[in-house]
Amino acid sequence: MTTDGGDARPPLRPLTIFLGFAHLGLVSFGGAIAWARRLLVDEKRWLTPAAFNEVIGLGQVLPGPNVVNASVVIGAREAGPLGALAAFCGIMLPPLALVLVVATIFAHFGDNVVVRNALRGSALAGAGLIAATGLRMAANLRGNVVGIGLAVLAFALLAIVRLPLASIVAICVPVGCAAVLLRARRAA
């Protein structure tokens, strides 16, 4: 199974994979998916657009951090377990080192009222960014009544009822499967 859609290119070496994903990790401001497409498909040409959509689609359907999952799968396909490890370390460790430096600096000023107020404002804007990410993802649901109903149910259970995540998944997956199958049967 290749990730490059038949492109005749020798598999990438682990060091190349590490450096490529380190690059991706360090430029990915505000969520990594958009940057991943630009870097891996347009610039480095490691994946065709179709292969990229397939790997990201897989990441979005499965649990866990999407781009991290996708990186591990890409790394594994190129260079086996070592490639997976190289991709994981690349996307994770350089940004982690950077964020720990920033957090250490902020820790010294954490009690300063100006810093506190600024971080509070930034956190509220960050919450808005996450909600907006969800709303952008909702564009794919247009016209899909079952999908919209399921999204609203999950939203309400998380934001209003405040159920634990595992309970929400345990409720929504069977309900969703039943609804999707029932609708498919009625349409047939």
Place this chain on the structure above:
Amino acid sequence: MTTLVAYCKALLGLSLVAVGGANAVLPELHAIAVDRQRWLSATDFAQLFAIAQAAPGPNVLVVALIGWKLAGVGGALASIVAMCAPPALLAYAVSRVWTRFAHTRTRLVLAAVLAPLAVGLVTGSGVAVATTIGPTTVGIAVVCIATLVAWRTKLSPIVLLLAGAAAGLSGLL
């Protein structure tokens, strides 16, 4: 050390239900680390969240920052592995059979269920995170404006976070 072990155990469990990625687990992380176990204050949580949002890299870095707060650099590394390894192994296993299942009913039904579930969880997580910060009316307005701008325009997230920080300086949020 026992705190770190308990934190990593919680992450191992959460990692495999994190439909919608790291953003979707934030409310649960807050419930565990702040409300139930009192490892962190609500302010600490909001600050770590803000720093992780502003930094480049995957969203899951906030998990590592909490681990760092609990147990230093080792805590950051242990927590990130606990959160990422189980789903990454699952993704790798599934990727090997995924293309073979391309048009099967199981895959289509799962995708039809999990995609909207992720939409609801990520959107709901934004609202829940804002709630945990406990904003004033002005603060709620900031959340709504940030949501609308990020949803409807292509403005860089960094600009929005800086604007939020600037609004925060007023002390009214």
